Amino acid sequence: xxxxxxxxxxxxxxxxxxxxxxxxxxxxxxxxxxxxxxxxxxxxxxxxxxxxxxxxxxxxxxxxxxxxxxxxxxxxxxxxxxxxxxxxxxxxxxxxxxxxxxxxxxxxxxxxxxxxxxxxxxxxxxxxxxxxxxxxxxxxxxxxxxxxxxxxxxxxxxxxxxxxxxxxxxxxxxxxxxxxxxxxxxxxxxxxxxxxxxxxxxxxxxxxxxxxxxxxxxxxxxxxxxxxxxxxxxxxxxxxxxxxxxxxxxxxxxxxxxxxxxxxxxxxxxxxxxxxxxxxxxxxxxxxxxxxxxxxxxxxxxxxxxxxxxxxxxxxxxxxxxxxxx
Numbered sequence: 529x530x531x532x533x534x535x536x537x538x539x540x541x542x543x544x545x546x547x548x549x550x551x552x553x554x555x556x557x558x559x560x561x562x563x564x565x566x567x568x569x570x571x572x573x574x575x576x577x578x579x580x581x582x583x584x585x586x587x588x589x590x591x592x593x594x595x596x597x598x599x600x601x602x603x604x605x606x607x608x609x610x611x612x613x614x615x616x617x618x619x620x621x622x623x624x625x626x627x628x629x630x631x632x633x634x635x636x637x638x639x640x641x642x643x644x645x646x647x648x649x650x651x652x653x654x655x656x657x658x659x660x661x662x663x664x665x666x667x668x669x670x671x672x673x674x675x676x677x678x679x680x681x682x683x684x685x686x687x688x689x690x691x692x693x694x695x696x697x698x699x700x701x702x703x704x705x706x707x708x709x710x711x712x713x714x715x716x717x718x719x720x721x722x723x724x725x726x727x728x729x730x731x732x733x734x735x736x737x738x739x740x741x742x743x744x745x746x747x748x749x750x751x752x753x754x755x756x757x758x759x760x761x762x763x764x765x766x767x768x769x770x771x772x773x774x775x776x777x778x779x780x781x782x783x784x785x786x787x788x789x790x791x792x793x794x795x796x797x798x799x800x801x802x803x804x805x806x807x808x809x810x811x812x813x814x815x816x817x818x819x820x821x822x823x824x825x826x827x828x829x830x831x832x833x834x835x836x837x838x839x840x841x842x843x844x845x846x847x848x849x850x851x852x853x854x
């Protein structure tokens with residue numbers, strides 16, 4: 529018989545996946561939308577469908593990493609999983625509401641660690657170290673590649689911002705490339721980020737990776753369509769002023785960086801990869817294209833969110849007297 533706690537966990541996981549879907553619209557479709565390559569509604573619909581497909585068919589290795597390799601999963605109860613998901617859901621939703629892109633991956637991982645420390649459960653620090661290394665190196669790599677890809681696209685297509693009116697064929701080609709790369713990024717987001725919500729299903733052995741991916745994918749799908757607009761516009765217009773060449777380079781770099789992490793069973797931040805790539809593309813065009821105040825706020829979010837996650841779940845685990853299996 530299914531427990532009340534398990535039913536509540538499924539509901540909150542769906543809510544968290546909904547929040548994640550909304551949070552990453554800018555990371556996946558901000559560049560295509562901001563450059564005018566695709567309209568708002570088609571961008572959201574395309575992203576929602578591909579995120580669902582990615583979650584169902586390509587998330588299994590990352591699901592296993594989250595569910596089995598961060599802490600001793602056999603000692604985490606459904607109630608313990610609730611502590612993790614509630615804290616991560618609240619923090620992600622707050623950042624979505626104030627339109628600051630953050631890393632839901634880092635929020636989730638540090639919520640898991642905080643719960644484990646508060647409950648006396650073993651943390652697999654080697655996994656945390658590997659993830660931390662990926663998180664640290666991914667933005668600089670994305671920055672470097674964003675710079676190179678922007679210059680590379682300029683040379684390949686002969687595109688210069690001052691000649692847009694004379695090069696409509698080039699603009700159309702870049703628009704198609706950009707929408708295609710945004711679609712790939714949406715698929716990768718489903719594979720990379722659904723486990724933030726559904727990894728607890730593997731941790732507590734409630735569902736296998738297929739069912740977990742499906743449940744989370746449905747949540748992502750609904751979140752993109754119902755609350756995806758604010759962060760889509762934030763990333764599209766408020767971080768870096770981009771042209772089509774810059775946007776194509778940044779979106780391609782993001783997809784490559786995140787896909788490589790997923791291929792090895794790890795996960796990294798879609799937002800951090802994109803912002804790093806956008807800054808590299810911006811430097812390729814000159815500092816004047818970068819909105820440094822927006823970048824500063826985003827970096828603050830990257831620092832504060834994981835710290836708040838570990839503190840909140842540690843205190844909840846300590847204060848609530850949760851019973852964990854021995």
